[in-house]
Amino acid sequence: MRKTKFTNLTKGLLFVAALTLCFTACSKNDKEGKSQIQVALTDDPGDYKAVYIDVEDINVNYSDSxxxxxxxxxxxxxxxxxxxxLVNDKDTVLADASIASGTIKEIRLVLGNDNWVVTNSGDSIQLQTPSGQSSGIKLKINMAVSEGILYKLLLDFDVAKSVHEAGTAGKYVLNPVIRTILEAQGGSVKGVVVPxxxxxxxxxIxxxxxxxSTYTGVGGAYLLKGIDAGTYSLHVISTDSTLAPASVDGVSVTTGKVTVADTIRLSAK
Structure with a gap:
């Protein structure tokens, strides 16, 4: 570990930012011991002008029931x-949540009744939903999420297969066909700074x-998530102006893994 040179301006800005966000830093540590998941919605296109779905809730299930x-x-x-x-690799985040680590068995997408299709002729028609979907659309996942890792669950909605015209002219039915993709978003780095x-x-860096970047919380602990695989250096600046900044090189990050960095000990200037 080595002392790191920073300009007075950099130290001053970080000092003020750290003081301002102190309470945020402490609250972030409450999420340690859990995973972070982002649920995003995207689409394979269909032959319509628009398809609106009414998303009421998203649930996860860790059990086999x-x-x-x-x-x-x-x-x-x-x-x-x-x-x-939401086509051509565009998506929208429906949830960004801290969840328990473990194996997610299923996810359930609960839709309301305000679902519509706009046909190529410009007609807006409310979509009929089969009664069996009243409890939600259940999607199998069966994938483990690890403590301290950020994941993204992509719900790929196939409009062409999900929306179709019923036997009655002018009636359209919504029977969702959704592909799920759950992937770790890089790796994480955690450690402790003392005092x-x-x-x-x-x-x-x-x-x-x-x-x-983040701030240490209770006990000097920190956690950085969603980091691309690679090798980095860690830099630390205390809000105590009597302590010198420090850094450690060669911090390796692996996708889907948590790297535990050596404890960084700050010394007096």
């Missing part, structure tokens, strides 16, 4: 989404670029 064990994802964004704006009487700013 399809009837019990469902939990609503916190931070879920309820709303009506036009699927045809831990006051918060420290922690920056993960690649060359001259800061790729992630």
């Amino acid at each position: 399809e009837d019990n064990g469902w939990q609503t994802l916190p931070g879920f964004k309820k709303g009506i989404y036009n699927l045809l704006t 831990a009487v006051v918060p420290s700013a922690v920056l993960l 690649n060359g001259t670029d800061t790729v992630a």
